[in-house]
Amino acid sequence: MKVKTGLMKLDSHVQEIKGNVAYLCHAASVDENYRHGIYKIKSLFGDRLKKLFSPQHGLFADVQDNMVESDHFFHSHFQLPVYSLYSETRKPSAEMLEGIDHVIVDLQDVGTRVYTYIYTLTYMMEACAENGVEVIVLDRPNPIGGVAVEGNVLDMSFRSFVGRYPLPMRHGLTIGEVAVMAKSQWDLNCELRIIKMDGWERSMTFLETGLPWVLPSPNLPNPESAFPFVGTVLFEGTNVSEGRGTTKSLETVGHPKIKNYDLLESLQIGFEKANLRGFILRPVSFLPTFQKHAGVPCHGYQIHVTDFALFKPWRVGQLLCQSFYHHLGENFVWKQPPYEYEEKLLPIDILNGTDQIRHWVESNGDFQKLEEIENQGLESFHNMRKDMLLY
Structure with a gap:
């Protein structure tokens, strides 16, 4: 051990x-x-x-x-x-x-x-x-x-x-x-x-x-799924399925109207421009047995992590969300409150911890803008965090 x-x-x-x-x-x-x-x-x-x-x-x-x-x-x-x-x-x-x-x-x-x-x-x-x-x-x-x-x-x-x-x-x-x-x-x-x-x-x-490993919650059945979860959990704030009701929840995302093969090339180009590596998107279709789109075929992707040290799940999740928003058009919906006992704020905004990312998604902003949002407060957090480490 x-x-x-x-x-x-x-x-x-x-x-x-x-x-x-x-x-x-x-x-x-x-x-x-x-x-x-x-x-x-x-x-x-x-x-x-x-x-x-x-x-x-x-x-x-x-x-x-x-x-x-x-x-x-x-x-x-x-x-x-x-x-x-x-x-x-x-x-x-x-x-x-x-x-x-x-x-x-x-x-x-x-x-x-x-x-x-x-x-x-x-x-x-x-x-x-x-x-x-x-x-x-x-x-x-x-x-x-x-x-x-x-x-x-x-x-x-x-x-x-x-x-x-x-x-x-x-x-x-x-x-x-x-x-x-x-x-x-x-x-x-x-x-x-x-x-x-x-x-x-x-x-x-x-x-x-x-x-x-024993699953700490019902939809994280294996330790590998904890990695994409950082990015796929964001889809709880949308009508895109994060794979609940399948055996690969939070590793898989999709929607009945996504044309996953048509969208794949542009996604790969976007990931390459953003220097996002350490994973492979595999087009999949799945049938959720419960929650979003239960009983309706969904099309999307399973995220296969190939290098845990290189993989940046938060950035991957945000780029996927932005792409799905513009690909689906009127078929993409932000989930409405209540969510986790919050009655007024949009679920996507409390998940993101800001409304700036939602505005970035909707305006089809470039990756540099996402990096600017990400960097807000990070340096001070790093400086504070180093004094809290036990290992």
């Missing part, structure tokens, strides 16, 4: 953790043998484990879509209450934290600003600061690596549950490093402890860690 996660190293920290604990976890909170972390936490802390918390998609990663909430329930096998933090609240209440001295957070993030688990972490930190509870983060790898940073920094005018803080779309941080940044830069001043990984290097993809 190349990498040991925070969960795998928890044994040596048990004596330092006094009092009652709660465990914020999900389906991917497993050890090196695919055994769920609840078993380990229960074996280490016994009756001191009092409560479980779950993020979006539920404890079992079985809940599909945004704003489809999970209920609180009592887990009959573990004999523990489970409080959903994607329910009537995203922030745990004082009552939920009553009797708890430490909350152990063990979530597999995917390294993209709009993935909500880092915001469940920050809401937990906020609540724990208010209630005198320590947060202990069991760190896990960023599956798309900890080197590359990509995309514009969130404009706080477009803050939402898919972007609470000024991060670029691909932030290059582990969830433990996000917690350090939250305490240092975002005034979430709870008592915080990070149990670091052993053996993880920033250049590693998840495939290089030697760790088992």
Whole structure:
């Protein structure tokens, strides 16, 4: 085993953790043998484990879509209450934290600003600061690596549950490093402890860690899909399918009216001009079984990553969106609110963290303009980020 996660190293920290604990976890909170972390936490802390918390998609990663909430329930096998933090609240209440001295957070993030688990972490930190509870983060790898940073920094005018803080779309941080940044830069001043990984290097993809992959949400079935996700998640703000309802969700995009073979050459020319490499677009047709265009044949592309170090998924996703917008004409539609509890702003704008990119798409702007938008705030983020790195 190349990498040991925070969960795998928890044994040596048990004596330092006094009092009652709660465990914020999900389906991917497993050890090196695919055994769920609840078993380990229960074996280490016994009756001191009092409560479980779950993020979006539920404890079992079985809940599909945004704003489809999970209920609180009592887990009959573990004999523990489970409080959903994607329910009537995203922030745990004082009552939920009553009797708890430490909350152990063990979530597999995917390294993209709009993935909500880092915001469940920050809401937990906020609540724990208010209630005198320590947060202990069991760190896990960023599956798309900890080197590359990509995309514009969130404009706080477009803050939402898919972007609470000024991060670029691909932030290059582990969830433990996000917690350090939250305490240092975002005034979430709870008592915080990070149990670091052993053996993880920033250049590693998840495939290089030697760790088992369990899907952290229903539509990321393998670690490879976390790479194109950085760009394909943008299509949640449109009527273009991001492949949900297929076996290659978030690696595949399409629409019933796209003429994928006709469009391919111009896309390839655009990617070449922008020096975007490390991937191949393969024309595909697919039939979504649910969500957008369910039961209607769609035509588009599967994104095959050929070089993870060269691939720039955010830029690829933006150029695809711009091309589809002008190719489809009146058949292309921006999704309307509500989306992730935002009732007024367009979903594409909260996903992008700005409305400038939507205007760039609509005006058919050149790639240099997209780069200018991307660079806004990136230098200051890099300067701040380097002091947050744990590895």
